[in-house]
Amino acid sequence: MRPPAMVMAAFDASGVIAWHGAGEPRLDGAPVTRETVFRIASMTKSFLAATALALAESGTLDLSAGIDRYLPGVRFLHRGVEQRVTVADLLANRSGMPEDNAWADRQLGASIDYIASLFAEGIELAVAPGVRFQYSNLGMSLVGRVIESIVGRPIEEEIRARFLDPLGLSHTRFAREDYPAGTDIAHGFRSFDEGATFVPEPFIGEGALAAIGGLFSTVDDIARWGWFLASAFTDSPLKPELLSARGRIEMQRAHTPIPVPQPTAHRDLQSLGYGLGLIASYDRALGPIVDHSGGLPGFSSNMRWHTDSGIGIVAFGNSDACRAETLAVAAHAEVMAAAAVPPLTVRPWPLALEAGELLDDLLRDGGALTEAARVTSANFFADAPDEIRRRRVAALLAEVGDPTTPMPFATRIIGASDAAHLRWRIDCERGALVCDIRLIGLNEPLVQSLTVAIADDAGRAPRTGEPGLQVLSAVVLDGASIS
Template identity: 50%
Template sequence: MSAGIATEHLAAQACEAMAERLDAATLRRSPASIAAVTCRGEVVAVRTHGEPRRDGAPTTPGTVFRIASMSKSFLAATALSLRDEGLLDLYAPIENYVPEAAAARFDGRSARITIDMLLSNRSGLAEDNPWGDEHLGESRESIGALVGEGLTLSAAPATEYQYSNVGQSLVGRAIEAVTGRPVEDVIRERMLDPLGLADTRASAGLYPAGADLAHGFRTFDDGESFAPEPYVGTGALGCIGSLFSTVSDIAAWMEFLGSAFDADAGDGVLSAASRRELQTAHTLIAPALSQFTDRELDGAGYGYGLVVEHDRRFGRIVQHAGGLPGFSSHMRWHPATGIGVVVFGNSDQFGAGGIAGAVLHDVLGRIDAPAAVVRPWPQTVAAARRVDELLRAGRTDAWDEMGPLARNVLRDVPGAVRTRRLLAALDETGEPVADAPSFETRVISATDASALRWTVPCRTGVLVCDVRMMGLHTPVVQSIDVQVAGSTGRKPRDESPRVTDHHRVVLG
């Protein structure tokens, strides 16, 4: 279990959070549903509801649901694996691989669109969710003909976020062009099979007879009645929304992706660098959009086949929703802890995204999860220790000994000024106490590996100290700040709350 979280404690908190969020009013919107909290690829708590086919058989943890646009993450990962092998150029014009796409126009003129733009939803192609749902099963020939007639862009390429299913399906056509294989087979061969995701398949017909597949349903009266909704077919747009899966397979997929941020991340099926690239925002998404209004974010963006949120309390959260007539799905995870949530429902009115977002936020809050895990450079720690030793020894004028210093340090604030400010601070806090706890226990936070914050307890108050390094071959100190702590004893007075306040620091 990551971040020092006990499995039993996490499972208990997860069960309570799901019980609160999956109330009767929520559950009534879908004939069947499943929600699971995961950690490091394992399901630690699961809650099932209803009958997936309305035939008397209950939903089980192994019931297969359609995951719709969650499929885009598998498409993007496959594209990057081909890129890594030199078979696909993300920055080449898409018409190099899909000649029909050369007919795209913006403001009456030809438009240069790349795979990078398509994967990150900034190609200029207009949002097309309703249209895409109905055309998922169209033949490659018919969609190719539509593209060849000329797609009309609603924004200049590379300038705005617009969610385009057709655009991402062109990535599938590019994959087929360089491999000579159906994109569904390439995804299976490059991602699903190597990762052991045997329950994740591109169409219902690929499961054996009698498999526990959820059927789709629609409601237009908030769950008072349901009408069966046949599976939308798998065709030219299938690579962006056709997959079916289980919570255990998605738990493993989230861990495969999220573990790329671990200090010991391996490469394996797809390099850690490429997995991080999937989970890094490439296109800004306005936080005012409806999908974010229930959360406090510092920012949000679309990576490659994934949405990246920067939560004001918990830091990076990666997610993607899926919705098709008859189904609602969502996955989201917190790379710092490896904790994730998967929610499936077999009604497009279920609202899996809102449920998953609330459950993950509740669980992370209940366990006081760190926003990130930071491992400072040895030079950062050494510099901080040196500053701490001199301050606690009463060396208020030894700034040139707190090195190695970049030359800007004593030019930005001369030593005499620094001493005067430090003495003023000590007038408030009193002298440092002689029997202070160890340096390690006084470390508070670090924004990244180049910085460290710690406290110096004094007779009548606390000093908050910060060092920041410049990352040369041999890092040097580029700033030193010593300030009086506010009422919490952990932050300088008047400093606003920051997500970095919740970073967990690992020394050594």
């Protein structure tokens, strides 16, 4: 079901590279534009988490501390026993507080005094802290209160000073009243008849829970925010003085496992977990993905990016009856496929390439692998003596035939799972062999293992299959990518 208005944008390091919009943000005849402001709801949590990480880096906030260090009197109970809940537990949605979306959506404008009163006699936890993922808006709002207790000003002001202003996110604000008169702000709508009709949804005010869902923004601003976070995985992270690359990576790695959903036409997840204000997943086709959705009565949003390339999608809609996440997932998969982006790009250690080529020569020529002793670790020949390895390779060659005239080694590299691994192919008369080496990361890396197997029909993996090695990356050699 399509909302009254939606806008979607693809982005990379340069900003928005393509966008599309449709509909009317207020159902008043005016079309949606790239500059239309939408409420982004829970995507606000990434700004909250980044602020907490920045304070942790400055030494003013201890994420491992119990929440009561900063907010005396806040108590958590599980089966009648008081529990210690840390700031990190709240940020990673593993505090034990139950899922509260339906309730919290209507509490965004609640007063600080009211929310504080809820904790006066203790909050009952559904499970013990640290045991299970449960999405708690109320719990994460406490992080905002912690930050306010440290910095002495509202969390909205702290987020603006630390990130919105320095990153030039001038169209990202916490209140409609903060925008100039005439700003194109989308109104929220709801539908109770599958989109046949829409009814206006009043804006929920900005109050004690604004830090977990109050922001308004545009696709360009969120694209810039997404790249700021994604750039942590590059050699030149954007504005490291705001938050280190390490801090941003902490936000974007899984801290609390989430059950993996069933595959869809555009998404097939191998792993899924909540990070700190963001969700981290590994898609079997696309590779590592970070995202977060937002939803309030009248609004739906999603931002996502591929951490290896930084290519991402921002999607906004002004009805919660339409899930922006579904649109963003499909659009992201299509953009990644059109750009032929590999799941991962790996730069192998120089010795992995050197050792791979040396072992390749010896395997093809039938030479003694002991000639590669200088690049192998002490266990290499103890685990499998040279004569045993050569006998096993000879048995494989008896099935696939002798190696043919080789193409250059670099062109036969299949991929790698990380810098300490390399896989390549040896073409033979009636098939091919697939070779894998794994290195130990000493001061001078050395090859600790070598496996040789008959290749499958595609010539890219062992015929018998190996769990965990089915998705291999593009390998970069001297700036050029090969697959």
